[in-house]
Amino acid sequence: MTIVQPLRVLVLGAGFGGLELSTRLVESLGDGVKVTLIDKSDAFMFGYSKLDVMFGRQTYAEAQLPLDRIAAPEIDFRQETVLSIDPGRKQVVTDRGDYLADVLVVALGADLAPAMTPGLLESGHEFYSPEGAAGIRTVLESFSGGRVVIGVLGGFFKCPPAPYETAFMLHDLLDRRGLRAQSSIHVVTPMPKPIPISDEVSGAIVGLLDDRSIEHWHGAWITHLDPATRTAHLKDGRMLGYDLFLGVPVHVAPAVVLDSGLAEDGWIQVDQATMATRFPDVFAVGDVTSVPVPRAGTMAEAEARTVADVIISRVTGSAPPPPFAGQATCYIEMGGDTVGMVDVNFLSGPGPTALFTAPTREAAVQKEDFGASRRRRWFGLD
Numbered sequence: 001m002t003i004v005q006p007l008r009v010l011v012l013g014a015g016f017g018g019l020e021l022s023t024r025l026v027e028s029l030g031d032g033v034k035v036t037l038i039d040k041s042d043a044f045m046f047g048y049s050k051l052d053v054m055f056g057r058q059t060y061a062e063a064q065l066p067l068d069r070i071a072a073p074e075i076d077f078r079q080e081t082v083l084s085i086d087p088g089r090k091q092v093v094t095d096r097g098d099y100l101a102d103v104l105v106v107a108l109g110a111d112l113a114p115a116m117t118p119g120l121l122e123s124g125h126e127f128y129s130p131e132g133a134a135g136i137r138t139v140l141e142s143f144s145g146g147r148v149v150i151g152v153l154g155g156f157f158k159c160p161p162a163p164y165e166t167a168f169m170l171h172d173l174l175d176r177r178g179l180r181a182q183s184s185i186h187v188v189t190p191m192p193k194p195i196p197i198s199d200e201v202s203g204a205i206v207g208l209l210d211d212r213s214i215e216h217w218h219g220a221w222i223t224h225l226d227p228a229t230r231t232a233h234l235k236d237g238r239m240l241g242y243d244l245f246l247g248v249p250v251h252v253a254p255a256v257v258l259d260s261g262l263a264e265d266g267w268i269q270v271d272q273a274t275m276a277t278r279f280p281d282v283f284a285v286g287d288v289t290s291v292p293v294p295r296a297g298t299m300a301e302a303e304a305r306t307v308a309d310v311i312i313s314r315v316t317g318s319a320p321p322p323p324f325a326g327q328a329t330c331y332i333e334m335g336g337d338t339v340g341m342v343d344v345n346f347l348s349g350p351g352p353t354a355l356f357t358a359p360t361r362e363a364a365v366q367k368e369d370f371g372a373s374r375r376r377r378w379f380g381l382d
Helices: 016-032 049-054 130-142 162-176 199-211 297-316 361-379
Strands: 007-012 033-039 075-079 082-086 091-094 098-100 103-106 147-152 184-189 215-218 222-226 231-234 239-241 244-248 282-284 327-333 339-345 353-360
Touching: 007 016, 007 297, 016 033, 016 075, 016 297, 016 361, 049 130, 049 162, 147 162, 162 184, 162 199, 162 244, 162 327, 199 215, 199 353, 297 327, 327 361, 339 361, 353 361
Parallel strands: 007 033, 007 103, 033 075, 103 282, 147 184, 147 244, 184 215
Antiparallel strands: 082 091, 091 098, 222 231, 231 239, 327 339, 339 353
């Protein structure tokens, strides 16, 4: 990396990774860095806030955090759509301009591809986008009971616990409305168990599903939905009818990333220690990478801290930071206003580990504190 003053860092994507990286750089380097942050959206939403919107804890507007209110004035936020990325030149073209960077960081996340599952757009609903979650809130308000299928439609998806959280919260909602006895809830997923690296965590989630009579089919792939019969068809020949289908769509890397030459086998390959790509001074963090860790906001944030520390060490001449450890804490809604916690470590030991903390209401407060601390740090909001 050629050190110039100020160092021009271009960050693509204002999610967990982009926000944490940008904030950390301006905090640590001050006038020594010029950070430009580009995102096509005008607002950020925590991933878990989609469930809050779906189940009436927050309105869609309340869950939105406007990106033009980013706390650090040194961060130059641009609401623009990225049209092309030239990683060799570290050049980015958007619908409003052309950018050259000294350091480029791609944090564009994964796109949802509901059309890749035939029938989903015609007779199902996705709940993984903010707009999809808001739409399902209206659907649930008029739902009068019946068979609900929560289907994971691809092998890689954001926030692995989310389908189970949805099932628990839906159980509570139907129970409060007196509709649970006349309804069934099914979770269908290609994952072999809820949290593959931990029998303890998986067992706890399965136990809660069983306690609530929520059916779960693991290692099961849904190939398509038949809108005429409202039936989900599986690879193994089984079929499952539904009155309401809530889908986790197939995830893909954004087209602009696939077209850039950065992606290999569908995702950006990086050095797991530093998040560096094969292109000099080009990094990638979050869901767009192929790092063998969960696709989760907390993990993207941890990856971003590693990239920030790598850049800071090069600019200041300090010792290189330790390699990315693949550590994060995940909060899991487990019904009854309780939250469980899973502390995962994927890369710093002999093998992946997960430490489970049973659900409590105190953990729900910790989850709220987690969100509040990010709102303060990134947006200056109480």
